[in-house]
Amino acid sequence: MTRTADMIDVTNVSPSFGDMPGACKSGGCGCSGPAIPPPPAFGDVLVTGVEITPEAIAQEIQHHPAPDPQTAWVEAARALAVRELLVQEARRLGLHPASHPDETGRAETDDEALVRLVLEQEVAPEIATEGEQRRYYESNPQRFRTPDLFDAAHILIEPERQDDAAWDAAEAFARSIAAAVGDDQTAFAEATRTHSACAPAQQDGSLGQIRRGELVPAVQQAIEALKNGETAAEPVRSRFGWHVVRLNRHLPGRTLPFDAVRDRIGDMLEARSWSMLATRYVAALAARGTVEGIVVGAVED
Template sequence: MEIVGLHTRPAAKGPLPVRVNGVEISRAAIAREIQNHPAEDAATAARETARALVVRELLLQEATRLGIEADPMTDADDRRETEEEALIRRLLDEEVKTPRADQDACRRFYEANLKRFRSEDLYEAAHILFAARADDPDAHASAVAQAMAAIRSLREKRSRFAGMAEALSACPSGKVGGSLGQLTAGQVTPEFADALSRMQPGEISAAPVTTRYGAHVIRLDRRIEGRTLPFEVVEDRIAAYLEDSVWRRAVAQYIQILAGRAAIEGLTLDAAASPLVQ
């Protein structure tokens, strides 16, 4: 279980046993769990694994103290909770109470984050690619020169574009006149996307657009502006996001309070002084 907002630090240098109220988190348990906590180095991975196991032990001990009984659930894929997972779920359901996100809160979030609810612009575009590796300066310069020559030719006669793409482009799209169909900024390189955003429909790029693939001559055929989704369409999604964020913070604080009451050896968890979020 990964709870946002809870941090750990080594209590002392050297390998010390980790215990929670006298219950040891064995090195064997850490070794079994460590694959689920990848990190930059083995020491960090082991520390993060121990942290997760300490949190789990704290929650299981509290569930036992409160006399909570496990009632494992089965999900849509017929996967059944373990006894420990069920105990922790029921504990948090009973002990961590958070408010529902009302419509006013959802609307404030919506109005403050309109960009998050706008669909991407769609572009219909074509290109001619003169391929060159970015780490080959001579080939790159040659590709740019060929692209410039193509642009000059197209200034004289735009209708040459499809034929030139078929004859010269190093992209498979050359077989269909360079057409890339409909695409979004996220489907192309940043340089290509930036060029599209600055072009007008019907325009051919005035200069080669260089990317890691080489030099491109781009033609923008059509732009379909994205639109902002209505509040009513995304209200439920916003409410779920806000409620989950509040719940995660409340759970982190609840765990910090449990840690403050517990005797934890070998690893120090930061404990909260403030009361649990209601």
């Protein structure tokens, strides 16, 4: 894997700026201005005398989605400061850019090549031993468990109108269907083909093998409360209508054997080691140089 400055987790950022500019303070327009407001500018950022220009930060912001403009600006400015630190160090070490294509086939810029080269030369991740891999596996069994699957089906009864009387009528009909079919799978399938308003009606109402979180919560919870081969006596309401639900079979997840995930664990531990060491390396570069306008990081004791 080619590792770049964007993969470094330098999270100790604590800039101090003034209040954010208010939005839509002038009346009457209903916020009907440009779809994308101009990016904010919070202060000058310099890395050992080299300015990270507002234009560069504005362009970088698009790669750092955030809940507010200040956070986006901070993340973009920090990323560019880290990149500049690495480029300066690569030049100090006498490295020469040799462009490689990235994962999409795009050729690197000279600065991107310098960042890659200095990280490859100066940051060597620790390779986890089999004992370390096994300890991680035994300490985190939930990470290596396949998801529970629920082979389920439903009958959807839609209200004829969006008023209380129509919803009550749909509920009453759904209840009558649940009572009539009981736990009989054949009867359930026939009722589905006759009455269900959902697309899977012609497949006996099958929802397939679903995972937790794939259905609306009320329907998911109702299915998971059932035993294998059981139809719920109470229909469940969603925004679509009333559902008569059935659980054909619950397929519990299982923990994968260590040998099946050993390589994945090794890659993950190596990536974690690289990220930690690269973060410390960049923080050390920042401590030796002069970074103004943004806090890149601090060397841990």
